[in-house]
Amino acid sequence: MSTPMRVMELVRFGAADTAFAARERPRPTPGPGQVLVRVMATSVNPLDLQTRRGDYRDQVALPAVIGNDVSGVVVEAGPGADDFQPGDEVWYLAPVFVGQGTYAEFHVVDQALVARKPARLSHVEAAGLALVGVTVWEGLVERAGVRVGERVLVHGGAGGVGSVAVQVARALGAEVVTTARARDHEFLSELGADVAIDFSTGDYVPQVRATGAVDVVLDTVGGDTLTRSPEVLTDRGRVVSIVDTPEPQNLLAAWGVNATYHFVFVSPGRAKLEALGRWVDQGELRPMIGAVLPLADIAKAHSLLEGGPAGEGRRRPRGKIAIAVHPLDQQPHETRASARRS
Structure with missing residues (x-):
């Protein structure tokens, strides 16, 4: 029997407070050329809000796990996936509308889309940079x-x-x-x-x-x-x-x-992440994290990004809203410190 994992499923299109439910799904197994990643952090993007509202209902069959940003740790490599080893810290942008999304404890992805996480970034920071960083790279550079x-x-x-x-x-x-x-x-x-x-x-x-x-x-x-x-x-x-x-x-x-x-409708890729990572390492780029919430509060994160009532009257935060899938106190010491600074 497969080991279960915790996910937040999109169970209906519409308002954030009724759209999601906490569920268990079988932990995925990596196929050829794929890696299984323990998702330490993900984030919420306008694309997620549009998906939740039903703007892309033709591409999303309910119930679904959505989300596209990942920073985490490789736990298993599939056949032929030789670029990474268990324990490697990685970040990536998952393909949009393909397979399971990232509001989950584990995620499977083709290794060709994965890059090593910049050492200067916590998992929360890296997850907050993946999709927006690649979007900006495509827009301004490409x-x-x-x-x-x-x-x-x-x-x-x-x-x-x-x-x-x-x-x-x-x-x-x-x-x-x-x-x-x-x-x-x-x-x-x-x-x-x-x-x-x-x-x-x-x-x-x-x-x-x-x-x-x-x-x-x-x-x-x-x-x-x-x-x-x-x-x-x-x-x-x-x-x-x-x-x-x-x-x-x-x-x-x-x-x-x-x-x-x-x-621009963003497409994932390792080379883009590596280029962004070099800017991070050189001190030219840093992700701006405006709020960090646990996975269980994904509905609140959506409302906060929209400026809605789940945000308890607060204005939309600057920068990104990140989701700590695993508690921050279970991350490495340097990651916790970086996350507090953000």
Whole structure:
């Protein structure tokens, strides 16, 4: 009989407080080229909220275990999986809508998607960086091709993706402009932002234009960002969006500045994680963890990310909401210390 493991299952689409249930499932067994990982930490992303609400119900059959970020420890390697040994600390982004997700004590994954966890990161920190880090890498490095000396506008700089994007754009040698509420401006300056604009005080477009045009816009907020980006772009500027845009967008103005638009739905990969890990090791990049909750509180984590009642009236935290799947006091000493600092 298979050893059971604890999971949080998505049992119905809809509100967070009725969507999840604690269940037991058989612990998975790694197949050829796969590793079994004890999940020390995962995190909650907007993609998870969309999945829970039912936006992707055609891809998700209930009951389901969702989630995509993992930092953990290899406990078993399948046939031909020679890259890792039991005891190795690893992190990765699990494939979206493929197999079991990461709201679980154990997870099986192809070793080709796995990288060794940067020593400077706790498991909580690494889990908070995987999906957002790869998203930013694809957006700013692979799609926009940000170059030294360019100006990059990051919308929503205090969020999970935005806080990483500010640091990555800075590491690429760009000047960074970002939008956020005034209370977050000092925080963003510490991350490397050159200009922070309070979007809540009025139209952000004239405020950005007063500082100069930008070469790249990273859209993490949606709304009319795609329509209005040409108003702040240089000629042949680039726009990268990671947001679903079901409502029509008027992109006629994009022709006037020869703009290029990119739409990113993230894909996992070891090379991207290793590149991010090098920045971590060099002190250029650090994940921002705004809250850490246990796996049993996954519904509360979803509501907190949405700013809902399970957040007990608190505003949405800066950076990421991480999930400690195994208690922090069971992690190595240096991991506990790092997690407290976050």
